[in-house]
């Protein structure tokens with residue numbers, strides 16, 4: 001109640017938010033996102049004035065009372081689990097540019113079963129928060145917390161998606177000050193990242209990264225039934241596991257080779273890894289010079305995007 005009253009009593013400060021969309025977000029989704037972020041900012045007395053940018057970027061450098069949000073698709077180089085980030089000058093305590101990975105926002109919204117425009121609006125408001133607060137810090141609760149979980153989106157508690165009263169007051173104060181600021185002489189830039197919570201599919205890779213080579217695991221690859229394998233390694237693009245189902249394989253020896261050097265086992269698609277009379281390489285698995293299996297049948301490589309579950313047996 002008091003929050004609503006405050007919002008009515010204070011005059012709204014205008015903030016130009018330039019939206020740069022290189023991901024082809026449908027207008028309906030943007031409309032919802034602008035509305036959602038607009039409500040969040042209005043509650044602390046800031047009125048966003050939305051300006052589109054050309055797809056190749058904004059033409060001019062943002063003015064002090066402007067911020068720019070780039071809406072892009074994540075690439076292989078984007079930090080795993082990150083929904084977006086804001087670059088903030090921590091000396092000047094101000095920022096002008098933030099990036100949002102809209103495909104990840106969409107995936108999170110879909111998993112939570114809520115409108116993608118709504119989630120995009122929350123992310124935009126969060127990044128505007130960093131840019132105006134001039135801080136990469138996060139708070140334990142509310143919109144400025146660092147990690148968002150699927151169940152938090154589902155329960156849709158209003159307090160989870162609002163700035164605190166103190167943050168709102170600080171943002172207004174800084175927004176007023178920004179228009180009068182002198183040029184930056186020396187600066188240090190830091191980035192604040194907003195990430196998926198442990199409900200996120202990426203979390204399985206963080207856990208898997210700590211599995212010991214040779215661990216018995218159950219793997220589910222999109223559309224298939226769970227199968228039992230032995231963990232070799234996981235990197236940023238693929239999961240490598242051993243399939244020891246083929247009859248006649250020297251299982252214990254293959255496992256020991258994996259435990260001794262998982263990276264070598266994972267690299268057998270290009271380099272031969274030998275242990276006594278056992279040879280594993282691009283042309284297959286050989287025991288005493290006799291081929292017992294094709295390499296791909298034993299050393300399986302699954303792109304991370306195709307793996308839907310991985311658990312310790």
Ligand SMILES: [Zn+2]
Nearest residue numbers: 146192193194
């Ligand atoms: Zn953040």
